[in-house]
Amino acid sequence: MTALRDLIKDPSAAELELIARYGGFAEDSRRERSFKAFAMSGLPHRRMEAFKWTDFKAKLKALDGGKSGRVDPFAAVAGHVITVTPEAITGLDKLPEGLRMVTRDDGVAFGASEDVPMGALTAALTEQTIMFDVTATPGQAIRLVYQGAGAALFSRFVFVVRPDVELRVFESHLGGASLNASLVRFDVKARAQVERTLIQPSALGEAHAITAEVQLDEAGRYTQTALAFGGDVARIETRLVHQETGALAVVNGAYLAADGHHIDFTSHIRHGARACQTQQRTKGAVMKGGTGVFQGKFHVPRNVGQLTDADMQHNALLLEEGAVVNAKPELEIYADDVECAHGNTCGALDAEALFYMRQRGISEAQAKAMLTEAFIAEALEAAPDAARDILLQTAQDWLGV
Amino acid sequence: MAGMLTLSDLHATVGEGAEAKSIIRGLSLEVPAGEVHAIMGPNGAGKSTLSYILTGKDGYEVTGGSATFNGEDILAFDPETRAGKGLFLSFQYPVEIPGVPVMTFVRTAMNAQRKARGEEEISAPDFIKKSREIGKQLNLTAEMLKRPINVGFSGGEKKRLEIFQMMMMEPKFLILDETDSGLDIDALKTVSDGVNALRAPTRGMLVITHYQRLLDHISPDKVHVLAEGRIIKTGGPELALRLEKEGYDGVIGEAV
Ligand SMILES: Nc1ncnc2c1ncn2[C@@H]1O[C@H](COP(=O)(O)OP(=O)(O)OP(=O)(O)O)[C@@H](O)[C@H]1O
Ligand SMILES: [Mg+2]
Numbered sequence: 001m002t003a004l005r006d007l008i009k010d011p012s013a014a015e016l017e018l019i020a021r022y023g024g025f026a027e028d029s030r031r032e033r034s035f036k037a038f039a040m041s042g043l044p045h046r047r048m049e050a051f052k053w054t055d056f057k058a059k060l061k062a063l064d065g066g067k068s069g070r071v072d073p074f075a076a077v078a079g080h081v082i083t084v085t086p087e088a089i090t091g092l093d094k095l096p097e098g099l100r101m102v103t104r105d106d107g108v109a110f111g112a113s114e115d116v117p118m119g120a121l122t123a124a125l126t127e128q129t130i131m132f133d134v135t136a137t138p139g140q141a142i143r144l145v146y147q148g149a150g151a152a153l154f155s156r157f158v159f160v161v162r163p164d165v166e167l168r169v170f171e172s173h174l175g176g177a178s179l180n181a182s183l184v185r186f187d188v189k190a191r192a193q194v195e196r197t198l199i200q201p202s203a204l205g206e207a208h209a210i211t212a213e214v215q216l217d218e219a220g221r222y223t224q225t226a227l228a229f230g231g232d233v234a235r236i237e238t239r240l241v242h243q244e245t246g247a248l249a250v251v252n253g254a255y256l257a258a259d260g261h262h263i264d265f266t267s268h269i270r271h272g273a274r275a276c277q278t279q280q281r282t283k284g285a286v287m288k289g290g291t292g293v294f295q296g297k298f299h300v301p302r303n304v305g306q307l308t309d310a311d312m313q314h315n316a317l318l319l320e321e322g323a324v325v326n327a328k329p330e331l332e333i334y335a336d337d338v339e340c341a342h343g344n345t346c347g348a349l350d351a352e353a354l355f356y357m358r359q360r361g362i363s364e365a366q367a368k369a370m371l372t373e374a375f376i377a378e379a380l381e382a383a384p385d386a387a388r389d390i391l392l393q394t395a396q397d398w399l400g401v
Numbered sequence: 402m403a404g405m406l407t408l409s410d411l412h413a414t415v416g417e418g419a420e421a422k423s424i425i426r427g428l429s430l431e432v433p434a435g436e437v438h439a440i441m442g443p444n445g446a447g448k449s450t451l452s453y454i455l456t457g458k459d460g461y462e463v464t465g466g467s468a469t470f471n472g473e474d475i476l477a478f479d480p481e482t483r484a485g486k487g488l489f490l491s492f493q494y495p496v497e498i499p500g501v502p503v504m505t506f507v508r509t510a511m512n513a514q515r516k517a518r519g520e521e522e523i524s525a526p527d528f529i530k531k532s533r534e535i536g537k538q539l540n541l542t543a544e545m546l547k548r549p550i551n552v553g554f555s556g557g558e559k560k561r562l563e564i565f566q567m568m569m570m571e572p573k574f575l576i577l578d579e580t581d582s583g584l585d586i587d588a589l590k591t592v593s594d595g596v597n598a599l600r601a602p603t604r605g606m607l608v609i610t611h612y613q614r615l616l617d618h619i620s621p622d623k624v625h626v627l628a629e630g631r632i633i634k635t636g637g638p639e640l641a642l643r644l645e646k647e648g649y650d651g652v653i654g655e656a657v
Contacts, residue, residue, distance in 0.1 A: 355459065356492065356495070357498070358480035
């Protein structure tokens with residue numbers, strides 16, 4: 001155990017617990033690689049550039065249990081439910097047609113280990129990676145429901161979506177553990193389409209690390225819509241690669257952070273093939289004592305990245321004094337024939353609009369709520385019909401409309 | 402008759418601290434129920450400022466005098482409470498609110514006002530019926546009423562939308578701040594018809610304008626000249642005609 005313990009310098013109680021968990025696995029070179037990639041930094045902290053605003057180490061001191069029993073906002077969405085708890089994964093039988101499952105008890109390599117420490121940790125500590133070969137469009141959406149009390153929840157799914165197949169996934173990140181870490185991978189083959197919609201309700205007392213890897217082949221399409229309320233610390237990280245020409249990615253999300261909540265949207269999108277499109281729209285609203293973080297990067301290499309069409313927009317509202325938003329939009333463009341745009345704003349609600357509404361009799365609180373809802377709605381528009389209204393309603397409940 | 406709206410020796414500043422600028426300087430005015438008063442005055446005289454003070458906009462501070470509405474100190478209430486009590490401002494520059502459709506907005510506002518007065522909400526069918534009728538009267542199409550408030554509306558359309566809201570809400574006291582500017586001749590007529598339809602013994606109106614042409618349609622009971630933050634002259638409709646002919650310089654010079 002001493003050797004393992006030495007992997008992380010001055011480990012915290014939480015890190016010791018993570019090391020112990022790793023020690024419980026049989027020897028496995030891929031698991032080891034992932035864990036070592038994580039151990040290089042330990043729980044990521046503010047002295048690391050990619051985590052300068054999101055300090056897991058400071059916020060997640062011990063794994064002493066979260067708060068279970070949250071209601072699933074997607075409960076009414078039709079789909080095949082797979083429930084992931086710290087103890088077990090249920091719903092893997094009677095899968096919809098078109099889905100074939102392969103489980104792997106050994107470690108499965110995680111390509112971005114070095115850059116995504118929380119993803120590497122999840123890859124290392126997930127007991128059984130569930131892989132789905134999606135060979136025909138399933139008659140039902142897949143609903144992944146992450147929940148349950150415990151110290152930590154690690155899970156990993158891989159979806160290989162075959163050419164021309166359409167897959168719809170809804171994720172409910174209900175928390176319940178001190179650390180809720182999930183990893184999902186979508187291999188979107190030629191002309192296949194994936195719609196991923198996720199919700200992460202308020203999770204004070206908990207940490208969430210929600211990581212996705214996406215690879216798009218020729219003319220593949222990927223649409224992601226996320227609505228997150230954060231927790232002690234929460235990061236929704238998306239790493240997407242346009243691997244073949246003509247692919248389209250829509251990566252949208254909204255965060256609503258109340259007092260004490262921290263929510264981070266981080267994305268890295270690589271235009272590794274010609275003529276691919278990315279549309280990214282992130283909106284946020286933060287109350288006093290809350291923190292929102294947006295880090296977005298478009299990487300467009302020379303040659304292969306030609307004819308890229310990409311747009312990154314992040315707009316945040318500081319609802320009260322004492323709200324914090326940190327944003328870092330980055331365009332790293334080496335190709336010359338591209339259309340790349342980005343916008344980044346952060347400000348208060350329009351005082352003129354507020355007065356106009358109040359002059360008509362609408363209370364200040366309701367006027368603020370209506371304006372905020374209108375502000376973030378755009379980031380939820382691309383969600384499938386069944387979920388869009390729920391996302392809006394959940395946002396309204398938070399705003400008290 | 403006692404004023405429905407009574408302003409006496411009102412003083413107000415805009416801005417804060419050393420930046421504070423005195424705009425309203427000893428303004429007195431009385432509008433009895435059932436009457437329509439016009440306020441005219443040069444640019445920058447403080448007409449819009451007065452309308453904002455009466456409706457409670459942030460950034461203005463009343464430093465002296467009083468304003469009562471039906472006997473109550475109106476300045477003590479927040480803007481939404483004043484609206485609930487029946488004070489309506491047709492803005493000189495209506496504000497665009499992206500993402501909030503007209504119909505949602507108007508219905509929310511009407512119900513908020515009704516709630517404040519302890520009345521029942523308007524039913525969906527009644528609301529739709531009423532909005533159709535008034536929309537038709539003002540040449541506002543159903544498509545326009547589905548759009549976000551004032552977004553993509555022309556100048557004249559924005560003014561008609563103000564009147565649409567006014568007719569929907571049936572306020573007790575109307576302040577029209579240059580509602581006529583930007584309106585074409587036909588729209589001026591429809592808007593005036595709408596305003597005239599609301600004339601009632603229980604309702605008061607303050608009409609801020611630069612032009613006689615609006616007053617041709619809405620015959621005011623009284624005309625006040627506001628200059629340098631005060632009412633410097635009050636008269637009947639003939640005062641507006643004189644202003645139109647002689648300009649403010651003559652009239653103001655004579656009053657000072
Ligand atoms: N927020 C503000 N900050 C500084 N000065 C202001 C502010 N609001 C109004 N003023 C000034 O107060 C004066 C009165 O403005 P107001 O808008 O009330 O004029 P008005 O009589 O409505 O003019 P107009 O006929 O052009 O509409 C002007 O000199 C204006 O510049
Ligand atoms: Mg004005």
